[in-house]
Amino acid sequence: MAKILCLALNPAIDISSDAEVVRHTHKTRTHNQQQFPGGGGINVARVIATLGGRCELAFLSGGETGKLLEAMLQPLPILERPFAIHDPVRVAYAVHETSTNLEYRFVPEGPLVTESELAPVINAVCESDADYIVASGSLPRGAPHDTYVRLAEAARARGARFILDTSGPALAAALSSAQMYLVKPSLGEFEAFVGEKLTHDLVGPVAQDYVRRGIAEYIAVTLGGDGAILVSSDKIIRVPAIDVPVNSATGAGDSFVAGIVWALSEGRDIEDAFHVGQAAGAAAVMTAGTELCRREDVLRLYGASTRP
Ligand SMILES: Nc1ncnc2c1ncn2[C@@H]1O[C@H](COP(=O)(O)OP(=O)(O)OP(=O)(O)O)[C@@H](O)[C@H]1O
Ligand SMILES: [Mg+2]
Structure with missing residues (x-):
């Protein structure tokens, strides 16, 4: 089985509760x-573990909340590699208002990190023997916008496949100059980068242009309840979402990425892995609140997913 390293540069402790x-x-x-350990890279690692995969998780961890985060991760079958920072890990809070079914989410800006705090993570990637290196989530304050570009370079130099799921300036930097294996923007993130609204028919050709320029071997654009598009240099595959009862969309993107990476690490090809990702994304919307996805749902929905 191929080795996976997940990177979480801006992890969180996610607390959710209900109020009338x-x-x-x-x-x-x-x-x-x-309460759950959360933030992009951590969620990806948790879902890989849920699916039965083993991965290493490198994350920035500071303060008492960092210690709590480490303790929360401890029982999970994930190889923890905390990297110390001065500022405390953020605590995100969501309240589900039961009378209206609305969710209020409070997401702190999180720690301010220094270049010297980030350097050991970049070194860890430079020395990693992982086959897949997955970076997911926003960059912490203080991290240069090209941090993921540097990590992608380090991964490439090791012969590892780099997979990225991020947004805003970090995504823009990566789509401008990185060389990645796979990048997964949502439609909104991709539109924000290209600077215009895109019809579903246009997404594939626009993304393919980036693939042909060598930015990534594959780009997967996720369309929420409308499914996803996988683009390579010579193929555009579009699949509708799997029809499931929708409870909470939280974690669909992270589960999608984890499903793909886990399947790839099991030796499946990219198209098959894309369908596992679809199943994991759909399985995540079935679960309530910040709960991610369940293995049995992913396997069942994978069996039901539409092949093009
Ligand atoms: N309502 C839904 N029904 C079925 N599948 C869904 C639904 N919403 C999302 N998915 C699945 O999950 C995938 C990822 O969802 P989405 O595009 O919302 O990711 P995202 O915007 O990155 O989410 P996140 O908010 O977690 O970052 C979709 O491509 C689809 O396969
Ligand atoms: Mg996302």
Whole structure:
């Protein structure tokens, strides 16, 4: 089985709870509190573990919340590699208002990191023997926008396949100059980068242009409830979403990425892995709140997914 290294440069502790009504000034009494280790790279590692894969997880960890995060990850079948930073890991809070079925999400800006705190993570990638290196999530404050470009270079130099799921300036830097194996923007993230709205028919050809320029071997653009598009230099595959009861879209993108990487690490080809990703994304929307996806749902939905 191929080796996987997940990178989480801006992890979080995700706390969620329910309240009947959220009001200003008054105390909002909550119940059903749940807490999970979270943030892009951590979620990807958790889903890979759920699917039965083994991965190493390199993450920035500071303060008392960093210690808590490490303790929360400890029971999971993930090889933890915390990298110390000064500032504390952020705590994100979501309240589900049961009377309206609306969700209020509070996401702190998180730690400010220095170049010297980031350097050991870049070194770890330079020395890694992983076959797949997956970076997911936003960059922490203080990290240069081209941090993922540098990590992609380090991975390439080791002969590893680099997979990226990020947004904003970090995605823009990567789509401008990185050489990756796979990059997974959502439609909104891709549109923000190209600077225009794209019809589903246009996404494939526009993404293919980046593939042909050598930015990535594959680009997967996810369309939420409308499915996903996989682009290579000579092929555009579009698949509809798998029809499932929708509970919470939280974690669909992370589960999609984890499904693809896990399947690739098992030796499946990219198209097959793409279908596993679709199944994992759909399985994630079936679960409530910040819960990601369940293995049995992924395997069942994979069997039901549409082949082009
Ligand atoms: N409503 C849905 N029904 C079925 N599958 C879905 C649905 N929403 C998402 N998915 C699956 O999950 C994949 C990823 O979803 P989406 O495009 O919302 O990712 P994202 O925007 O990166 O999400 P995130 O908010 O987690 O970053 C989709 O391509 C699809 O396969
Ligand atoms: Mg996403």
